[in-house]
Amino acid sequence: MTIIDLKIGSLATIDRIDGADDFTNRLADMGLGPQVPVRVIRVAPGGSPYLLKINDFYISIRRDDAARIRVVSA
Amino acid sequence: MDFQLIIVLAIVLLAVPYAWSQIRAGWKSGDSNHHCDHCPANPETDSSDRKGRF
Amino acid sequence: MTGMKPISIALIGNPNSGKTAVFNQLTGLNQKVSNYPGITVEKKIGMGTFSDGRPFRILDLPGTYSLVPDSLDEQIVSEQTLNWSLDLDRPDVIVAVVDASNLRRNLLLVTQISDLGIPVILALNMADRVHHDISDDMLTGLENGLGLWKAIPLVAIKGKGFKELKAELQSVGEKTAVRLPVYAGLDKEAFHPLETWLTSELGFPRDWCRAQALRLVCKSGYSDLVRAQLEKIGHSAVENWTEFMSIRDSIRSQTPNWRSLPAGDAGKRYAHIDAVLTKIKWGSDDPLNRRSRSERADAWLTHPVLGPLIFVLLLVFIFQAIFSWAVVPMDWISQAMDWLNAGLHRGLPPGPLRDLLTDGILAGVGSIVVFLPQILILVFFLTLLEDSGYMARVAFMLDRFMSRMGLHGRSVLPLMSGYACAIPGIMATRTIDSWKERLITILILPLMSCSARLPVYALMIGAFIPNQKIGGIFGLQGLTLVSMYFLGTITALIMAKVFSRLIRKEKTSSFIMEMPPYRIPLMRSVGNQVILRGKLFLKNAGKIIMAVSIILWFLASYPKVDSGSGPVNNIERSFAGTLGHVIEPVIRPLGFDWKIGVGLVTSFAAREVLVSTLATMYNVADEQDDVLDLRTALRMDTDPATGKPRYSVLTALSLMVFFVFAAQCMATFAIVRHETNSWKWPLFMVTYLTVLAYLASLVVYQGGLRLGWG
Numbered sequence: 001m002t003i004i005d006l007k008i009g010s011l012a013t014i015d016r017i018d019g020a021d022d023f024t025n026r027l028a029d030m031g032l033g034p035q036v037p038v039r040v041i042r043v044a045p046g047g048s049p050y051l052l053k054i055n056d057f058y059i060s061i062r063r064d065d066a067a068r069i070r071v072v073s074a
Numbered sequence: 075m076d077f078q079l080i081i082v083l084a085i086v087l088l089a090v091p092y093a094w095s096q097i098r099a100g101w102k103s104g105d106s107n108h109h110c111d112h113c114p115a116n117p118e119t120d121s122s123d124r125k126g127r128f
Numbered sequence: 129m130t131g132m133k134p135i136s137i138a139l140i141g142n143p144n145s146g147k148t149a150v151f152n153q154l155t156g157l158n159q160k161v162s163n164y165p166g167i168t169v170e171k172k173i174g175m176g177t178f179s180d181g182r183p184f185r186i187l188d189l190p191g192t193y194s195l196v197p198d199s200l201d202e203q204i205v206s207e208q209t210l211n212w213s214l215d216l217d218r219p220d221v222i223v224a225v226v227d228a229s230n231l232r233r234n235l236l237l238v239t240q241i242s243d244l245g246i247p248v249i250l251a252l253n254m255a256d257r258v259h260h261d262i263s264d265d266m267l268t269g270l271e272n273g274l275g276l277w278k279a280i281p282l283v284a285i286k287g288k289g290f291k292e293l294k295a296e297l298q299s300v301g302e303k304t305a306v307r308l309p310v311y312a313g314l315d316k317e318a319f320h321p322l323e324t325w326l327t328s329e330l331g332f333p334r335d336w337c338r339a340q341a342l343r344l345v346c347k348s349g350y351s352d353l354v355r356a357q358l359e360k361i362g363h364s365a366v367e368n369w370t371e372f373m374s375i376r377d378s379i380r381s382q383t384p385n386w387r388s389l390p391a392g393d394a395g396k397r398y399a400h401i402d403a404v405l406t407k408i409k410w411g412s413d414d415p416l417n418r419r420s421r422s423e424r425a426d427a428w429l430t431h432p433v434l435g436p437l438i439f440v441l442l443l444v445f446i447f448q449a450i451f452s453w454a455v456v457p458m459d460w461i462s463q464a465m466d467w468l469n470a471g472l473h474r475g476l477p478p479g480p481l482r483d484l485l486t487d488g489i490l491a492g493v494g495s496i497v498v499f500l501p502q503i504l505i506l507v508f509f510l511t512l513l514e515d516s517g518y519m520a521r522v523a524f525m526l527d528r529f530m531s532r533m534g535l536h537g538r539s540v541l542p543l544m545s546g547y548a549c550a551i552p553g554i555m556a557t558r559t560i561d562s563w564k565e566r567l568i569t570i571l572i573l574p575l576m577s578c579s580a581r582l583p584v585y586a587l588m589i590g591a592f593i594p595n596q597k598i599g600g601i602f603g604l605q606g607l608t609l610v611s612m613y614f615l616g617t618i619t620a621l622i623m624a625k626v627f628s629r630l631i632r633k634e635k636t637s638s639f640i641m642e643m644p645p646y647r648i649p650l651m652r653s654v655g656n657q658v659i660l661r662g663k664l665f666l667k668n669a670g671k672i673i674m675a676v677s678i679i680l681w682f683l684a685s686y687p688k689v690d691s692g693s694g695p696v697n698n699i700e701r702s703f704a705g706t707l708g709h710v711i712e713p714v715i716r717p718l719g720f721d722w723k724i725g726v727g728l729v730t731s732f733a734a735r736e737v738l739v740s741t742l743a744t745m746y747n748v749a750d751e752q753d754d755v756l757d758l759r760t761a762l763r764m765d766t767d768p769a770t771g772k773p774r775y776s777v778l779t780a781l782s783l784m785v786f787f788v789f790a791a792q793c794m795a796t797f798a799i800v801r802h803e804t805n806s807w808k809w810p811l812f813m814v815t816y817l818t819v820l821a822y823l824a825s826l827v828v829y830q831g832g833l834r835l836g837w838g
Contacts, residue, residue, distance in 0.1 A: 011416055020387035021640050025215045028391035029194035030640075031233045031398055039416045041423065045432045046528035049537070049639055053423075056230045058643035060524050060537075066640055079482035086682040089182065093675035097733055100672070100795045 001073065003050060003066040006040045012071035013037050023065055030059065037074060134175070134183040136217070137297060140205065140241055141225035142234050143191030144644050146253040148172075149284035150225050154294075178298050187219065193233075195240040196343050196350060196390055206350070207357050212244060213336050216361065221247050221277070223293075228252035228262070228281065231410060236394060238274060244333040247277040247300055251293060255281035266408045273404030285650055289720045318382045319345070322375050331370075339393075344372075345379050346389045350396060376533040422517070422645040430521050440523060444511045447613065448606040450502045450582070451589075457501040459489045462757075465494040469755045484681055486755065487747035492677025495738050495743035495758055496669045500581040500662060506579055507548055507661040508654065515649035519544065520641065527639050534622045534628020536560050537639050539569040543620065546576030547613070548661060550796045554803055565833045570629045570800055571813050574791055575620035577613050579665070580735040584787050585612055587739050591759035592780035619820070673740050676733050676803040680704060680726070680741055684748045700750045718786065718822070719779045719829040731792050738787075778837050782829040789821035 006012055014036045017024045032038070034053055041058060042051040048063035137154075141147045151157070172188040192202040195209055212218045222241055226234035231252075241248055250270060255262055267279040278296045282289035322341040325326075326332045332340060344351045358366045365372075380386050406412055429435055469486050476482040515520050519541050529535030538560045546553035553573050560566040577585070589605050596604045683704040699705050707729070708722030715725050723745055725735030727738035739758070746761040765774040791797070791814045800810040 017391075020385075020391070023640070024194065025390045025394075026193070026386070026640055028394035029196070029236060030642075031236065031394075033391070033395045033398065037416055042426065042430060043432075044430070044525050044528055045436060048528045049524060051426075051430070051524065051643060055232050055411075055719055057233060058423075060527070060639065060641050060643055062527070062531075062639050065640075076479065078477075082480040082484050082682075086678055089675045089678035093672065093679060096672040096675060097794060100734075101798045117251065121788035 001067045001071055003038070003040060003052070003071060004063060006071065006073070008040055008043060011037060011039050011074045013074050015070040015072050018068040018070065023068070027069075031055065032069070038069075038071065132182055134185045135178075135221070135300070136219040137184055137206075138185045138212075138219040138222045139188045139225055140222055140237065141191060141251075142193055142227065142230075142237060143638060144642065145191060145225050145227045145234060146284045147188055147225045150223065150282065150662065151186060153221075153284055153287055153290050154184075154186055168624075171208070180298060182278070182298060184297065187697075190239065194394070195339075195741070196239060196347060199352070203353060206353060209241070209244065209284050210354060210357050211361070212246065213340075214330060214361070214363065215331050216660060219246060221249060221297060223249050223251050223297075224276075225251045225253050225284075225289060229257040229259075231407060232401055235274065235405075236397055239397045239401065240339065242275050243333070243339045245333040245335065248275075249293070249296055249300070250276045250279040251284075251289075252279060253284050256283050256286075260410075266410055269404065269408030270410075273407065274401075276296065302447055306561055314601055317426065318379050319822070322372075325372060325375055329368060330363070341550050342389055342393055345383075351376065409450060416742045420645065422643075424648055426521065426643075429518070431524055435521070435525050439525065442513075442608075443613075444602070444610055447610045448603060449509070450505050451586075451603065451606045453505055454501040460496050461494075461498045461500065465490060465498070465560070465755055468494075469753075473753050480685070483685065483748070484678065486753075487685075487750075488677050488681025488744055489674060491668050491743040491747040492680070492740035495587075495740050496583060496673050497666065499586055499736070499739075500665060502582055502586060503579045503665055504658050504662050506582065508658050510544065510548055511654045511657040512538075512649050513544070514541070515647070515654060517644045517646045520643055523641060524643065531639075533624045534565070534568055535621075535624050536562065536565040536569070537564065537641060543573065546573045546578060548677065549578050549580070550574050550576070550793065551799055552794070554721055554799050561718060564628070564631055567631065567804065567809065568624050570803060571627060571809065572620040572623050574793070574796055574813065574817060575616045575623065575789065577616045577788060578735075578793075579661070580793070581787050583736040583739045583783055585609055587742075587758060587762075588780040588784050591762045592775070593779045612784055612788055615785065619789070623816075656709055668734060668736075672733055673737055676730055677740050677744050680730060680744050681748060683707070684726075684745050689728045699745060702748075704745065717830065718825040719776075719782045720786075721774055724783065728786075728792075732794070735787065735792050776837075778829060778832040781832070782825045785828050786821050786825040789817055789824055791817035791821075 001012075003012075008012040014032060014034060015030065016034055017027055027033075036054060040050060041053050043049075043063075044051070044060070049060040050063065050066045051058055051060050052066075139147045139151055139596070151172065151174060155176050157174050174186045175183065176186070177183050189205045189208060190202065192205045194202075195206055197203045197206045218292055222244075224238045224241055233600035238248065238250065252258075252262065266514070267281075270276060270279045277300060280292050280296060281290055282293065285684050305651055319338075319341050322345065323337045326337045326344075327334075341455065344354065355369060356364065381390070410748075429438060469490055472482060472486050472490070476485070513522075522544070523537040523540040526540050530539055539557070542553045542556040544553075544558075545556055550573050553576065554570050557566045557569045557573075560569060568784050586609075589608050593608045598604055598607065684699050684702050686702060689698040689701055700709075704726050705722065708726040711729065712720075712722045715728065720728070723742060724738075726745065727741040730741045731738040741756050742762070743756075746756050746758060746765075748758050750761070762775055763773070766772060767774045797810050797814060800813055801807060804810065
């Protein structure tokens with residue numbers, strides 16, 4: 001299951017992030033990694049980007065990238 | 075010659091180089107200010123290895 | 129106490145953590161503070177003196193999440209820290225500015241900075257937004273857990289906590305940084321040769337060596353950056369670079385998962401941070417289940433349907449306000465001009481000097497200054513949108529659309545600042561980390577109607593568009609203005625699509641943007657922006673517009689024609705008139721006469737000069753002593769051959785459309801040349817814009833004539 005399989009508003013825990021590139025490193029820098037809880041807040045008009053909440057902050061990432069974040073629902 | 079006309083001609087003659095210097099200043103403000111080595115550079119003219127994105 | 133060596137301070141922190149606000153408080157300067165991630169695209173330096181007379185020097189760096197640069201606007205920080213580790217401009221103390229309401233994420237960078245071995249003061253900014261008290265035990269826990277010199281809570285925009293911060297900055301000394309656990313889930317044996325190489329060749333501090341070894345192995349872009357930097361400062365290690373490369377390649381071959389090591393390193397650092405934060409009981413219990421006020425507001429403001437609708441309505445409201453709110457102050461300015469004019473007529477004998485002062489300078493400069501209120505209103509609203517955090521939402525809502533158009537969500541802010549002026553807009557494209565998307569954004573930016581075009585639109589609309597209400601709410605004049613902005617914007621998007629097909633493809637970019645919380649904009653900061661823009665506008669009016677008005681007055685007044693009873697003005701036969709008549713055949717199909725032709729030539733100095741040019745020419749031609757109302761003059765102007773009015777609604781529309789597209793700004797041309805580092809792109813830009821302007825005007829005017837609107 002990945003972020004895009006989650007319903008808007010639902011809570012999940014990150015399992016792992018696929019790939020090893022600038023994108024995954026950037027997410028790791030921002031504190032997104034295994035066991036980190038995440039909430040899907042919103043999807044922009046047109047189905048991308050996604051707005052996610054991690055700890056006390058919000059980030060937006062595009063749908064293709066969101067599909068790389070594997071989660072287990074909480 | 076009319077006194078006013080002399081002053082007017084002097085002002086106009088001064089205004090020409092001044093206008094030119096202002097136009098040049100406008101050019102320079104765009105061309106030289108805010109130099110940035112770090113921004114996404116034009117890959118065609120950037121000689122360094124840092125092309126495009128990381 | 130002069131002659132003392134200044135204390136050197138560096139500010140580092142995440143984007144949007146308030147570094148610039150801290151910088152402004154410490155230096156007393158007024159750098160632009162914003163609520164949009166990545167607004168500081170350059171380093172800034174400020175000076176000051178402490179209460180004991182010791183001078184200090186502060187360096188404010190762009191915000192970054194990590195010392196491993198992922199996007200190019202973060203390189204500047206990496207290069208700076210690299211220099212420090214090579215003992216170049218090494219600061220005495222680093223102030224790590226963190227958003228205290230978001231401490232976990234902000235601390236990653238702090239652990240990376242600690243590797244440098246420079247004393248770090250942790251500035252817990254926005255302390256008022258933390259949901260619990262900040263006890264002394266917590267601060268001590270942070271200091272010990274992270275090896276800090278001191279942790280100090282601050283509220284930078286209110287100036288709270290700065291007495292303590294300044295006291296610490298003055299007394300800063302050496303404090304051994306806590307040795308953090310060895311990060312990076314890496315095979316120490318494998319990395320050992322590289323650590324040794326870095327110590328011997330570059331003299332890096334120990335912890336820094338470890339962290340650098342990891343980054344250099346995993347990021348080819350980073351090792352290129354280090355090499356370029358060493359070359360720039362003429363370091364001898366460049367000669368042994370092949371040695372580095374072979375060490376790196378051997379580590380890579382021994383470490384199959386080397387690409388994901390930075391993520392592993394970040395994970396280890398976060399584990400340490402989490403341990404420290406848990407120990408001091410920092411953080412709210414359940415942030416994910418508490419809906420913040422921003423989140424509730426966003427339910428409406430970024431709603432799939434309502435969100436875009438609210439955005440469009442906001443824009444319409446702003447452009448309405450530009451017309452309706454400015455009426456009264458514009459009247460004051462006109463009255464002041466009339467009063468000055470009357471004074472000059474009373475105080476000076478008739479003659480060329482008086483004519484120059486009234487018909488030339490006063491009419492020319494006055495016709496521009498009158499638009500100051502409208503420009504201030506525009507800048508006020510744009511600053512408000514940005515500082516409140518709304519602009520980041522617009523970027524979020526439009527990213528999908530923008531990427532289809534070959535642009536990027538991050539193109540939104542530069543394009544919107546283009547409504548004020550293309551120059552800062554082009555500067556702001558530096559936050560777009562793909563060259564192709566950045567270039568396209570630059571090329572279309574001049575299509576965003578800048579404030580210099582506002583006087584032209586306002587003059588034409590005021591003169592020819594009736595002041596009626598449509599549907600009882602929207603004024604026709606305001607709507608016409610909005611449609612000019614929309615025309616430019618929509619064309620910009622279409623051109624972006626066209627260019628994205630033409631310009632060579634590169635790797636697709638990603639869009640990771642932090643969504644800042646909504647904040648009530650600081651009126652002081654908004655005011656500063658408005659005043660700054662106003663000053664620039666007036667400075668332009670006092671310098672270039674004045675000079676052009678003087679020259680133009682002369683060209684429009686001479687040579688005098690002998691009418692039998694002595695020389696009189698005949699503007700049609702003046703230098704300016706002759707020039708205008710030469711141009712006229714080219715622009716005739718667009719509905720423009722020779723007067724506008726002169727204006728088009730002079731407007732290359734600055735767009736708004738068209739207005740002052742027309743004002744000067746009408747006043748020269750006019751025999752009366754008063755300053756003409758330019759709008760009335762335009763309406764009353766008749767063609768002596770036919771006796772019909774020279775200009776109509778159609779001419780006004782055609783001229784406005786011409787100004788929407790035409791590239792008439794030297795400074796923009798220059799900055800595009802500079803930012804693209806080529807002549808090709810600015811020349812291309814001017815060419816396509818000029819062709820577009822001519823064709824669009826032609827279509828409007830000729831089409832209108834066919835439809836019988838002339």
